[in-house]
Amino acid sequence: MTMLDIFPNWLLAHGPAFLMALPLLLAAITAILPNEKIAWFSSFAVTLICTVTAFALALNNIQNGVSVYPLGGWDPPHGIALVIDALNAPILVLIAFMAVITIIYALPATIAEVEPKKRAPFYAAFLLCMAGLLGMVVTGDAFNVFVFLEVSSIATYTLVAMGASRDRRALRAAYNYLILGSIGATFFVIGIGFLYMETGTLNMAGMARILHDLEGGSRVAKVAFGFIIVGLGLKLAMFPLHMWLPGAYAYSPTPVTTFLSSTATKAALYLLLRFIFFVFDPDFEYVASVLTYVLVTLGVVGMLFASMQAIFQIDARRMLAFSSIAQVGYMLLGIGIATTASVAAGYLHLINHAIIKGGLFLALGAMWYRFGITRISDFKGMAKMMPWTMGAFTISGFSLIGVPFTAGFVSKYQLATAAAGAGWWWAVGVIVVTSILAIFYIGQALLLAYFQDPPKIEGRTVAKNEAPLAMLVPMWMLVFASIVIGMRGGVIVDASWRAAIFLLGGGQ
Amino acid sequence: MSVFMMQSTTLFSQFNYIAVIILMMVGLYVVFASRNLIKKLVGLSVFQTSVFLLYITISKVSGGQPPILVEDHVSSDEALAAAATQAASIEAAHGGAHHVVYSNPLPHVLILTAIVVGVATLAIGLSLVVRIREAYGCIEEDRIEGFDFDYTLEGISK
């Protein structure tokens, strides 16, 4: 009797299609629902079902290995296949789980941040975004990846723009995101076109096999690789291509920021892993040189540069956004070193960072909800005004810095050992330096919150006003996840190793 | 002379690709160089259209017919299999009884999807521009940045 027996067979057999189709269909229904409460409830149910399904599929993957679901009964070389393997199963669980967290949080947050008329469409767009993200992770067809990438992106543009009722800069942020996101997606689809020219198939496993037989392929494959890296780099906010990210994170409604920071860039990073290590192969000479000279360089420069910029931000959400760019640098460093240990560390950091940054953004959103706070200088006395929210912010902040017994420490330590194991001692130095920079930018908020008195308004000190339970519960769920991974991260660390071994073979 | 001739013939035989590259560059340049929000979207559309052309170019098999099965005596099962597989053209050319070469239909289908995606992006982009104009009263990026400049610095002045 294992945990897998709880789930019925049909769920395991048809789960991949559910993950993609259920949110899509419910998004369509939600779009015409008149009542936001019903819309909320249906989205909550869908995200919950998707989480259970993703969890069941991940367990099934651990026990029974890779499963392929031919959509419409057409077998892979001709039809679109949905594939569940060690690389995408944990990401699916992550996306669905973060969607549940965000939806719970959205119940009070949308009332504060979104116009009444737009609340039901908000949930519809949210489900659409989730369907796109799940679809692009679950599919095994390269062009289908593009379609779902755009489904999620287009939904995201509207979601970001919904922040306009709070701050009109959201409109410009959404516009910039749209321009850069579309350019990224178009670069990606050009790359897919060249790959199709080279291999004659769109199935990613088939592409991998043919490229392997061609020993890397001709110049067309190289060009394809370049386009795909740039396209995905735009989507995942690789350092010089990150210009859309701070605006989109700072001005969109809090649930959207949380969901974006913890899933959208992560799904793009997953695609990067998928293309570099699965479709292409780090043994090809051009892939290896891009990994070592481009990804590592950009990752490291991004880590240092974005951490510096985070220190000088006024807006707290912009600070966290720049910190996100820095954290993407860690993951790129892990990918670029390209040993099994480093890829596992990068993958682990991907999951951990989603949880940590989710918690931080939720805490900031709660502060805005109660006191309208967006600037770091407003943190004064926050520990007395909102002790639980500030507690969640503090623990997640420590986790971001990499204090022992938190999730951030586990992945940063693993990344540092992996870098040292590959002989990259200077990379260890960079990891330490950027962690110290993280102490500065998180620390300035914490110092104000704990060692300053709450501000006085008309002579009276601002009273304690804790966030509602619907905000505290998801926030602390993420905090607990972060601590549990830090104390005994067995399952997630195993998952990251399984993903890395799936990509690179046993090795070190 | 002969080298030039050869180069020019290869150049002309690949004029589709040249058109694609020119359109791509024009589109990208307009997106980055123009400061008007609508013009940027126009550039984006040109850029995306160049990709449609690229895919259509890939699908052309020289001497190929449109990929439509017209023979009635092909049983519908076979027709189904052949029409739906991307290898239809190759099968028909090499193994099929009629020796008809078909163009590859798959990229056309892909591009149909990509066109829809492009239309959706353009619609969202234009509606964002409408909203931006309602919020700021203009669609020139430099001016909008100017409006937001004081707003962004409010934290320092206090």
Add this chain to the structure above:
Amino acid sequence: MRDPHILLRVVSKFLIPLIALFAFYVQFHGDYGPGGGFQAGVILAASVILYGLVFGIAATKTAFPPSWIRIGMTLGVLLYGGTGVLSFLLGGEFLNYSVFSHNPSHGQHYGILAVELGVLCTVASVMVAIFYAFGSRQPGVPNIENANEDG
């Protein structure tokens, strides 16, 4: 005073049914020939949009109320997805049309017809919805450049 657009009105009244008819022609040849829901949906929407351009958006909205259009968008997606769910309930994979009939080839035929109908519904509704969204926007915002030049 005579209507300055009388020619336009007469010709478009004559043309609009033909355009709609052509849309359905494209739609129902989309199973084994060139055509299909996307093209047909856009052509159908074009007929509505032509009506809107000639007779005004208010008249169009009474003929095709925006609430119908919104339901049409959802209905199309549900028709598409419902076909998939039905094929799943009948024991096939998601969107495997072969299970709809004893003869898999006929099943494929029914399946693609249902799916294309869904696509037609959604595409036509979305195009009209986009037209409504932009067309019914009131130009209430003064242009800031002109305002500066005047003052």
